[in-house]
Amino acid sequence: MGLWDYEPPEVDASQFSSTDAMPGTKEKLSVLAERVQKGLPLWHPDDRNGMDQPFRPNKPR
Template structure:
């Protein structure tokens, strides 16, 4: 049986994600991308696809002053 690569594959196979354990590799490094930025969202999406944890303990939590809320756009 092929190795489960990410949470989506385990949900497809079993109908839930209760047994999924994300894995870390040397590529699982913190990001300095501002919280809520497109760059941060792209990094989070890549982590999910690779089966990594979503959040790195050392990820930046700073937000960019250039971000605009939906009500302000």
């Protein structure tokens, strides 16, 4: 059935990249899947949280 309460170890936000992908998009889901595969936290403090946040073109992904 899966491990529903899995939490990866804490990782400093400087150790992995944030994403500007909009929530719910295939791009965002791909980023989240990659993070899980690498044992990283799902969420980065600088991830785009909603449609009202502007895209930051100079920010690394």
